[in-house]
Amino acid sequence: MTQAIALAAALAGFWVLLSGYWLPLIIILGIASILLCVYIAHRLDVCDHEGHPVHLTVPGLWYFPWLVKEIVVSNITVAKAILFGGVRPQVLRVKASQSDELGQTVYANSITLTPGTVSIDVDNNYITVHAIMDGTADGLRTGEMDQKVCKLMGDPVSESGSAKA
Amino acid sequence: MAAALDIISWIFIVGGIAFCLIGGYGLIKLKDVYARLHAASLIDTLGVGLILVGLMFQAGLTLVTAKLALILVFIFFTSPTATHALARAAINHDVLPEVDTEDEREMVRSTKTPSEAAK
Amino acid sequence: MNIEIITSDLLNVATLVIMGITGLAIARIRNLFAVVMLSGIYSLMGATLYVILDAVDVAFTEAAVGAGASTVLMIGTLALTSDREKATPNTRAIKGLFVCTLIFAALVYGSVDMPLYGDPAAPIHNHVAPRYLGESMGEIGLPNVVTSVLASYRGYDTMGETFVIFTAAVGVLTLIGRARRKKGGKDGGRGS
Amino acid sequence: MMYAAAAAGVVVTMLLALVRALIGPNIYNRILAVNVFGTLSVMLIAIYGFVDDRPEFLDLAIVYALINFIGTIAVTKYVTFKDMGHGDDGDPAGDI
Structure with a gap:
């Protein structure tokens, strides 16, 4: 779970870094794609302590x-x-x-x-x-x-x- | 202050270019593909690293610096994987490094993956 | 002339020279693996050239498709066939040269009529482009004009293109995947 | 001025890598040369962003860095196993 949150945070940082916009539509699109990515990573089982070594x-x-x-x-x-x-x-x-x-x-x-x-x-x-x-x-x-x-x-x-x- | 930053950044960029050129020269000069891997890693580490750090000094504390740092991190994390994959691919296809002793050659041969060695 | 323009021009020339060398080498080298690798370099250089020419979206596509996907697909094709090119008789090469020269001359003739690079009076800058640039933010709400043109003004067009590309990708993957499948039916590999 | 020098240095290194890609002698040398060439393209685009004073081209450089990595891995994987993802049965080698 920690790993999933860390992944989401990293993706959010990446998104903000690349977009730099704070419009509601863009933020919603961003959150949707982050959730999708985390879900896929979870399904692929790469969201563990090896794939995302936050410790x-x-x-x-x-x-x-x-x-x-x-x-x-x-x-x-x-x-x-x-x-x-x-x-x-x-x-x-x-x-x-x-x-x-x-x-x-x-x-x-x-x-x-x-x-x-x-x-x-x-x-x-x-x-x-x-x-x-x-x-x-x-x-x-x-x-x-x-x-x-x-x-x-x-x-x-x-x-x-x-x-x- | 700005002039000092400028000078520091140019020192970094010139250093990076120097390492790139030496690495490129090594790509031509060195004898086999494994030796050339080391020349390429010269470019991938300090060549790229110093240029990007120099550009960061030019950009100051902006979003641009963060993006440059991101490129640096990507290249630092991906280049060893790519290099290792390339070395493994070469060994599995019987391209062996030029080394001095038979001992070392045997050590390399024993690292081939089973399915390839059987062929 | 200031230093930026000179640098851009020199970079233009340098990229074109590298592309020229690579192109000649591709035409001359018989080892097809080498040709695939060189065409990867050619695509990377082409993408850099698009960046210098300000066509950033095309550069994205060229880098992803030209240097990434098509290299892999061509290597896949080579694994199914041979990696040596058969020698072609010289007469055909001369015919080919003739056709290429003709097309080249026609293209150059066509480009004589084109407006200057960056000319504000050029027709392309006076049709829908001003509206896209000026009002797309208010109409669509996306900060990137290229994205709003592709995804909204020409949305149906883009959807059709995407279907075509998706179908092509599925077709290619099916061909490559089937030919390599083991008799057992299930693939024991771990996937990539 | 210095950006121009930096760009020139990168272009010269690119030419050296191109020479290595041309003379080979085997596929691994060429893959190595293309990998180096890709890294250098990333640098050229980053530097060009500064030449033109529009560093937003860096987005493109990020994408290049990723594509270059994926491309190299895919090509080496393919050359090693002559096979896209489907390893031999239970092949322990499929872990690159």
Whole structure:
């Protein structure tokens, strides 16, 4: 139910953002389409804690700035590698110690969003990653991002290093 | 104040353009499709991000800034999914990344989905 | 001339150049997957050009149908057929070139009579357009003029168009869906 | 002036992506190039809105961003499974 309300609120915000009008006719049309969308989402069963993770909003405030910092740093690393050489493609497998699929998806997407690493497969709590050079791969081998995502999801953080291969 | 905002916004936009161009150069220069994925993600993250933030500084606190932020959020959430889907599609069709060791090649092969591997 | 106009003009030229390169490549490349991908690029560029020419509603349609839906449909078609183009004999190419040149010349001849771009005295700006622009807000109550023209002034027309497009979409989906269905009858996939 | 420079940078990057789409060599390179090209079109339209001082074109840019994503996913899905949504029977791979 929380998720449905959050979805409706997000859709309402989107509507206001795109229209910017406050005429009665337009507002009624807007409310009707929002209700229709929420109903369809409910019928499709996508309105759950995976499809609309509102519970991550507050922890996300800590996670996203860190992720943006990572993205900036690895952008510069990869840009240097493209311009001045140093490209050494490699494949590695890292442990995803999150307890559920949502956490692993967040982790895999964070890996892909960071330039220099692309997650190419998620299987049995391990993520196969293609990295373009040593610098970006080493960042994953230490398992720092893994633990950050665990913290975001509220999972217990394991202290052991998480790299394999 | 306005001049300072202007300068900041131009620094962002020029930075974004620089990352776009480097990413585009990487698309041409790098050796295989997996390496090029990284060049493309240069464009998708900082290239787009810096340009949009620069435009936000130009627009000030208006509806336009909110829309730019919305585009930024969309691209940030969708681009990793698209990249991952592309990598998966390539691997399932036996386009394997150029890597140094046989170990790594085996690791890639083992990620193929069962139905495709059986064919 | 101010900088905005020069920039717009240069963007016009740049988009046209990219579209030209893409078009030539589409004509020359034999790999049909590549052709489909390039036609996606062509549509995106065309849509950008429509934005620059101020035809925002057409740009919406071009982006959604040209770059989105038709790419997917063409890839679907390729999966049912082959992705190599058969070589055509050269004589036909010359005939085709002749026909294309003729049509091109006729179109250019036709465009000589057209009013200048943005000319306020052009007939199209003096018929129903002033009424749409001036009174549609009071008559219909929608802030977007294009929407009130499509959905209200020409409502029946639009309804007919929508039926035609819907029927076409259903037809295409039926064709693609049936040909790929497994013998078991029920599809085990999870849907997209 | 700077908007013009920004637009020029985006157009040059578009040309680079177009070259990648032209030389291939395989379908994945081309899909990647088209994806990048779509992202760049979004940027070009956003910048053009500022050039022309009518940022309401951003609505269009939002729609492009979404279409580009859906298009890429649909094409990769199709190339992977040669099949629109109907996976093989109980195919565990249908989850992209």
